[in-house]
Amino acid sequence: MTLPAPAVTPAPAGQARAVVTGIGVVAPSGIGVEAHWRTVTAGVRRTGPITLFDPTGYPTRVGGEVPGFHPAAYVDTRQLVQTDRWTQLGFAATALALADAGLPARAPDPYAWAVTLASSSGGNLFGQRELQRLWGGPSRTVGAYQSIAWFYAASVGQLSIHHQFKGPSGVLVAEAAGGLDSLAHAVRTIRRGTSVVVAGATECPLSPYALACQLRSGLLSAVDEPAAAYRPFDRAAGGYVPAEGGAVFVVEERGHALARGARIYGEVTGWAATHDAVHTGPDTAGDPATYARAMRLALARAGSTPDEVDLVVPDALGVPRYDRSEATALRAVFGDRPPPVSTHKSLTGRAHQGGSALDVATALLAFHHDTLPASAGPVDPAPGCELGFLRAPRRPEHRVALVCARGFDGFNSALVLRGAAPTPRNATD
Template sequence: MTAARAVITGIGVIAPSGIGADAHWKSVLDGSSRLGRISRFDPSSYPVTLAGEVPDFDPDEYVSPRLKVATDRWTWHGFAATQEALEDSTIDLSGMDPYETAVALASSSGGNEFGQGELQALWAEPDGAVSVYQSIAWFYAASVGQISILHQLKGQCSVLVAESAGGLDSFAQAVRTIRRGTKAVLAGGTEGPLSPYALTCQLSTRRLSTSTDPATAYQPFAAGAAGYVVSEGGAVLLVEDLDHALERGAAIHGEVLGWAATHDGRASRPGDGGDVTQVARAMRLALERADRSAADVDVVFPDAVGVPECDRVEAAAIREVLGEDVPVTTQKGQLGRMYQGGAALDVATALQAMRYDVLPATPGLTDPAPGCELNFVTEQTAQRTSLALVNARGYDGFNTSLVVGRYEEAV
């Protein structure tokens, strides 16, 4: 029996690049930095003062007052990205069996801002207390749960937790769920890492850039790379059974063809960039499961963490598996690192590149660091794009690769 094919029919983006897939794509092609000084709180007492924030985001446009008081900003972004994806897909959930629909999103840390506010309320007064929503609003699965309830998605729902790599793992989970009989699954993820508590936790990795210049603070693969700039937001995409999508006449953005996840088997420490063998293995396995070869890959969207030792490992793995000529592009230096949300956003960018047959540039990369020599796309380039390989790596050794392709060329 042939396994069900899974295609992507809806794209929802809530990111520093804008709200909606079109706004995101316009920002990507523009190439200017969307990073700036943190405005959600006063960062002056922190070594890190820059971040990427979602511009002009009004939660009241996407979240009812009843849900707003019970959820974190990270979940508000999830509500908004989901709405964007569903509208883009034109799917009518009301006409479907709710048990044939599901959610599989990723999260690195849950509802940080909500949790901090409640803990401050608890300890501020002798008789302080926390909201009844505390136990669920900052839980990793809060967005999955709230989105599934709001849209009555009653199939097998999941939350993936693998730092940044989970944003790609969610697509693998979506395809597995579809192959078990589910018709439509929301995949991807958003993040809300901009609060004092959350920033303090992130500083412990020693991977965040302390630069105050938005234009040069985050430079993946560059000679001046010195860590990454954190951002909020991400992307949610609708993954759908191909037969169901065709039956309802959906426009298809692309197809999820293959994936693989590996692990370095060791904890991340300063100076340890991971294991080239395991990063390369994830890429090879993903291509093998997609029934594609290295020669079929038109572009790579790398993890691009901006930490020199990690960038060298990823660059070495790309050269080992795909050679030196495959185009490589990343917009993370422009938009920031959204953890799980950033990996999902890379999938959205790859699909837009296929739609418009344009490879977006890697802004500002003119001087690759030793060991990071790759065929970087330094200028916007018109190119027929039919297959993209997306990489994501998570702190403490997670590696995931995902292969997405143009639907009409898939077999």
């Protein structure tokens, strides 16, 4: 039974602790945390031919799509005509996260609840349809909702209205790094006195226009075989596979969560963001020193050392020079101790800011299940990418994870999570 959150006096500013009490996953790995965890632990590849539009004629024709997603199950008719699929995925992930946290669908104290999501490309499919109607049809018009559905802040706006989140809300724009930045901003909001913040990200970059924009970077994979198309850190790496979806979280002030008896997945203990100040181009690879600085700052702010990190979930772009750069940054932070790395983006594709949010979900679920999942590759690490990839599941020791992400044009972010105590195992387990 879902109960309204009781009133709790917030901790003094700067001293509140932010915990994650709900996770909503809507991704190629499946809908819901159970489906996602099964995909991760089984190592099942969920990418395949793009079906949201006809990709014939494009060099990239493989993507990651959410299986069996029916927007009408999460969005009413009025909202359906106003929103892009990216926002509809956000509606679904938010509904799942609130239910997972045992919170009501409408905020009982609207000004104590907020929403902060990451975004980047906005409502691609909606905008594509409307612009095609403008230039390809006799009416030469667009629908009234074109003015809002494509906008990068549309998901936050729609969710704040629907769920009555009237606290300090916002949008973070840092491409893939934004999924981590949204959680960092949620912690800051909690420390300023807000009780509940919905954070995370979804994305839907699968439209002709969106794919053409991504192709200009030269970073997309042109391999048609899904099993070989996206292979981060591998000798055979040749670019990333685009994907939709992501994850949304309920981030809650710890006292508020404990007062209502909530189940806690873990705590966000540290974060940091740096910037390379370099445009992403055909010859760039990211600055490993600047990236490593973000990791070190996040660990220092969390009060954690590299030796305590049980799990590193990397950006894993799948472009050889970027993979080597990321491996260099990790070695600079972890020194002689190989960082315990596990990545699953090859199973789902790269969903930009939604992908880094999904990595956070994986880390929190690993602690919840008391199992660090084996990495989905590489099969044959490329020179310079020899890291401590987890080849078999194992139990965490310190319950600390470092999640890393890089956004195009120089964004670097790192987030430290400390997992809650594991759920007691059954005697027959």
